Amino acid sequence: MSTTTPAPPGRSLRRTRPPRRATGPDLVPVLDGRYYTDPGWWETDRRLVFERSWLCVARADEVPAAGDFVRVDAGAESVLVVRGRDGQVHAYRNLCRHRGAVLCLEPRGSFGKRIRCVYHAWTYGLDGRLVAAPNIHDMPDLVKDDFGLHRVRVEQWLGYVWVNLDAAAEPLREQVRPQLLARLGTEATFDRYGIGDLAVGHTITYDVASNWKCVIENFMECYHCASIHPELTAALPQFRSGYGTVSGGVGAGAAFAPTIGGFSRSGRASRAPLPGLLPEDDRLFYGVICRPNVFVILVPDHVAFFRLEPVDVTHTRVTVDWLFSPDAMARQDFDPSDAVEILDITNRQDFDACQRCQLGMRSSAYGGVLVPAEHVITEFYDWYLTAVGERERS
Numbered sequence: 001m002s003t004t005t006p007a008p009p010g011r012s013l014r015r016t017r018p019p020r021r022a023t024g025p026d027l028v029p030v031l032d033g034r035y036y037t038d039p040g041w042w043e044t045d046r047r048l049v050f051e052r053s054w055l056c057v058a059r060a061d062e063v064p065a066a067g068d069f070v071r072v073d074a075g076a077e078s079v080l081v082v083r084g085r086d087g088q089v090h091a092y093r094n095l096c097r098h099r100g101a102v103l104c105l106e107p108r109g110s111f112g113k114r115i116r117c118v119y120h121a122w123t124y125g126l127d128g129r130l131v132a133a134p135n136i137h138d139m140p141d142l143v144k145d146d147f148g149l150h151r152v153r154v155e156q157w158l159g160y161v162w163v164n165l166d167a168a169a170e171p172l173r174e175q176v177r178p179q180l181l182a183r184l185g186t187e188a189t190f191d192r193y194g195i196g197d198l199a200v201g202h203t204i205t206y207d208v209a210s211n212w213k214c215v216i217e218n219f220m221e222c223y224h225c226a227s228i229h230p231e232l233t234a235a236l237p238q239f240r241s242g243y244g245t246v247s248g249g250v251g252a253g254a255a256f257a258p259t260i261g262g263f264s265r266s267g268r269a270s271r272a273p274l275p276g277l278l279p280e281d282d283r284l285f286y287g288v289i290c291r292p293n294v295f296v297i298l299v300p301d302h303v304a305f306f307r308l309e310p311v312d313v314t315h316t317r318v319t320v321d322w323l324f325s326p327d328a329m330a331r332q333d334f335d336p337s338d339a340v341e342i343l344d345i346t347n348r349q350d351f352d353a354c355q356r357c358q359l360g361m362r363s364s365a366y367g368g369v370l371v372p373a374e375h376v377i378t379e380f381y382d383w384y385l386t387a388v389g390e391r392e393r394s
């Protein structure tokens with residue numbers, strides 16, 4: 001009789017893999033499971049990916065008024081996104097400059113006119129400057145200008161707030177532009193959807209028991225589409241080929257089935273196309289990934305905006321906003337449910353598959369191959385391994 005002793009929490013199980021065989025050009029080995037399961041690699045992901053990238057963390061309209069804030073995570077760091085009195089969105093590390101207490105535990109709310117640490121009452125303006133501290137006039141060495149909150153770089157794009165802990169990082173546009181060009185061949189296609197002018201018609205948050213990389217990889221390939229997405233492939237028949245839009249080549253969009261008028265559960269088109277679209281955008285579906293944490297679906301009458309928040313090594317929170325034109329939403333008969341339903345069904349199918357992969361990674365025999373329809377994932381592997389300093393594929 002043999003018994004198995006679980007590994008202590010926080011320590012990874014020792015993994016063994018079968019010796020790698022030559023697989024031929026059609027078959028590319030998947031990444032080692034430790035990248036998806038090992039708490040040590042999770043820390044590496046947080047430090048080298050999420051603390052060095054522009055991350056989409058909130059909608060700008062979540063902080064509409066001066067003093068409004070949301071607390072978000074960027075890697076291992078807690079960050080406060082705050083609307084200032086100047087009307088601008090600012091971001092600060094959630095860290096008091098006195099003795100390092102976190103300033104805020106609530107996920108969102110309003111600071112009013114000041115950000116006050118509850119411990120010793122050091123108080124900061126919405127612009128991050130230290131404005132008051134008990135006995136401050138008796139401490140000439142305490143120069144207010146030296147003790148402002150640690151600023152975090154922040155930009156707004158597409159109606160969302162993006163932060164980057166890396167003070168030396170290039171502007172957000174430099175992170176996303178190469179990805180848009182590689183995916184669509186031109187930024188103009190993406191820009192025509194006018195995402196920054198759209199409004200949220202519906203939001204669903206999914207808690208996915210899967211590493212964030214599994215979720216991204218699933219978005220990239222459509223080899224699974226024929227087997228797990230009957231509703232999606234009925235609307236977009238070419239997905240049955242195993243190639244989606246991300247894996248379909250530069251500029252690829254998927255044509256709607258001739259039997260449907262819109263990308264919706266019923267197949268009906270319920271809204272006019274978004275303003276700014278051209279006839280060539282009609283009846284097309286595009287998927288666009290903006291690493292590391294955004295996936296966007298473009299269809300003529302709406303946009304679905306996916307934002308990933310890695311929670312821990314085996315959990316990812318995915319928030320999906322369905323975005324519509326304000327004109328469409330102002331109509332008495334506006335109802336997003338038909339558009340929401342087809343994608344919600346698809347998302348649940350996808351996330352179930354991601355969770356199955358994550359469970360499989362617990363096996364000491366875990367491994368596998370990317371078939372040609374999935375080779376697009378090697379682009380993600382290359383980017384990821386470069387980011388974490390492991391250029392050679394393991």
Ligand code: FES
Nearest residue numbers: 096098099117120
């Ligand atoms: S730790 Fe914030 S005021 Fe002392």
Ligand SMILES: [Fe+2]
Nearest residue numbers: 218225229350
């Ligand atoms: Fe899918």
